[in-house]
Amino acid sequence: MVEILNVSNLSTAFQSDYGSKQALKNISFKINEGEVLALVGESGSGKTVTSLSIMGLLPNNAYIQEGNINLIDKKNNQVNILKLTDEKHNLIRGNDISMVFQEPMTCLNPTMTIGDQIVEVILNHKKISKTKAFKEMIELLGLVEIPDPTQRAREYPHQLSGGMRQRVMISIALACTPKLIIADEPTSALDVTIQAQLLQLLMKLKNSIVSKTSILFITHDLGIVRELADRVIVMYQGEIVEEGKVKDVFDNPKHSYTRNLIQSLPEFKLEERKLTKKDDNKQTKVDDNEIILKIENLFKEFPVEKGFFKESNETVKAVQNISLNVKKNEVLGLVGESGSGKSTLGKSIIKLLQPSRGKIYFNNENISEYSNKQMIKIRQKMQMIFQDPFASLNPRKNILDTLIEPILVHDLMKKNEAINYIKEIINDVGLPIESLRRFPHEFSGGQRQRIGIARALVLKPEFIVADEPVSALDVSIQAQVLNLLEKLKKTYNLTMIFISHDLSVIEFFCDKVAVMYLGHVVEIAPVSKLFNSPKHSYTRALLSAVPKVKGKDKEKILIKGDIPSPINPPSGCVFRTRCPNPGIDCKGGNIEMGLIEVEPGHWVDQCCANCN
Amino acid sequence: MNFFIKKLLIVIPTLYIAWTVVFVTLNIIPGDPVNLMLGGRPASDEVRENVRKNLGLDKPVFERYTSFLINATKGDLGKSYLTRQPVTTMIKENMMPTIELSIGGLIFGVFFGVFFGIFAGTKPNSMRDTFSMIIALCGISLPSFWIGMMLIYIFGTTLGWVPIVGEGFVSLILPSITVGLFFAGGMARLTRSSLVDVLNQDYIRTARSKGISKYRIVLRHSLRNAMIPPVTLLGIQFGLLITGAVITEEVFARPGLGQLLLQAILAKDIPLVQALVVYMTAVYIFLNLIVDFTYGIIDPRIRLERNRG
Known part of the structure; x- marks a missing residue:
């Protein structure tokens, strides 16, 4: 095996007003030709700093203390990257080593066409004419499977979807057939279905045209590591704690951190939970008779802004004809890609958004037409936990003020009583009492989410909508917060709607799941039924798209393309344009949407129910 | 195009409001234009009455207001109380010097503003950043009469490089620098902060x-993305200039709209003030339109929004 990159004793630190902070502590590793090396770890573990050190793109306040990074370049010379001037390094960047970044939305220049951005890197490193570079660019766009490349090349990044932009990034990285591609969380910001498409594309390219190129794949997702990588390096607080063949590390993790990391995955938690299922049943009992929330034919449409004088008649059809009910103490999961309308549905239910049509019964009371004033009383009973705990807390209020406000607004208790009560709650969510005097920026992400949960609990609600409460958190923190929610659900007797795009979290936490696609619910079933025998093709594709750490690799069901525009959704079954196995009828869009019960409690959209 | 037609339609209500405000204020503030016209000389009631009639001031306020509006729609903005010339002629005579000065200031301001902005913004918190920003601060805060006089003293009197008074291009240099420095200061600061922001973006x-070389990164990738805030400022400042830089005109003894407006207000020359307000409002709206149009050139995302609209 030929070694192409050798990192030895690399230490990097950040300089700040408070002194310097070590980000990488003496790390050494090497990458062989043509191999896929995964770098895993949580945020702050030093993965990205490693990649930026190799690229020479560290921010100004970071500096390399010691170490060597030796690269065998295209001319077979060994160069120590760290000794290069910026001008010399520019000959290597984009040519010998290229990079794919995490944020597809922001990493392309908004004022240049994507064609220009690809041509730029080609002309920068190859001595060829503009027309030839243009030809190469079109070829590259074809390679990354962007439809209609000549047309797309003239478009600007904002005209492309996230998945398409990431394909453009990949084509930029491929343009000069580099020795090494560093992919820093390239799919983390994308939906699972798009992620599956991209990973498959990456592997296809890896196995065909750039077979000699090595990939350094940085990710926090162990499932992806398992599917893609040959070797894996686990990082923790700036150090390499474990290194080895993927299979060895996963089957037989040596370091306790690796073991914890693997065990805190929801798929593993699920197994534990299955083992203890018996006590579980005792504690959470879904009351079959008492329906706490009932939604009938709910619609939410947003008018498309058109301008100053004209009202547009186009609407974004965010929620379409949804009927659901949630029983007491039940947790209903809402799952779907971004843009499927999950959050809009959640907000419409507690009337943070006024639904366009349809009825919402809360404890048999029709609240759909209630004014904001009338809602004030109901809001005590219905609360929401938001996705971004930082953005949803007022930065200028300390935690006590944030938590006490709703109690005083609703005039539930006197101030002294309220303070004592809040101390209890803050204790329940696992935070020290001293935190009450502190401000949101003084907490970590996980702690902030605990505050968000406490804020939702202070009014003693019966019903909570949790909108992606753990998706901004690291895996191990995610597990802690989920366990907390699980505990609180019992102590506070909660009924919940739990919105998430992460299927394993849903499987871990929910009793019943509704799968949403383009504003419609396409399947509802108890959690075990849905995960073991999904009926809708979309559910199947979604389930198969998730990279799993355990279990055998199954043939993936890939769905093509992006989610269509909710302004002009396809007629009939909205999923038919991406369906992997559409029937003759649904292709023409002749079948109306509507759920039918295939088994007791298992409802599927009739289009797919008939196909299969 | 739709977008720009809408913008143009806003001109009508804006002008109407501006006229009304001017008319009301000039009628409320004390002082009789007849007195001012007579230059403080004593005159008999008969003479005063004649002057008043001549100017049309004997009619009730409301009637004067409506007749002014009606005439204005016909393109007749009235005659100056003071000179009895049509106000449009007076404005035309003073417009060219002002436009020359504004463009001179604009060129100087944009050139030095953008230059110092890039110079500072590409290396924030360095010596050259501090140096550039001190210069920019001077440009903004030093009063233009002082700058003007210093320039005259140094380059005109002492060194004798440029004539202080006179016609033509050369005489435009010092006044342009005077107004341009203020311009350049604002531009430099805004270009710098916007550039610093852009250079931290993911696409950089x-x-x-x-x-890619760092020059190309600044020129090709950053500058265009950083230009929206400076262009907005440019519109506002150019608008200020083209409505007359009173102090600079005074210092360099140049004719111009600023001077004209000042005299008109002091003389309570209502038609002239109103006409000037019409002109200035129109210029402002027109400049805003250009600025809006420029946004579209700079940022394709704004272009797309408009095409949809």
């Missing part, structure tokens, strides 16, 4: 990962 990191 992407560009660097392609191995």
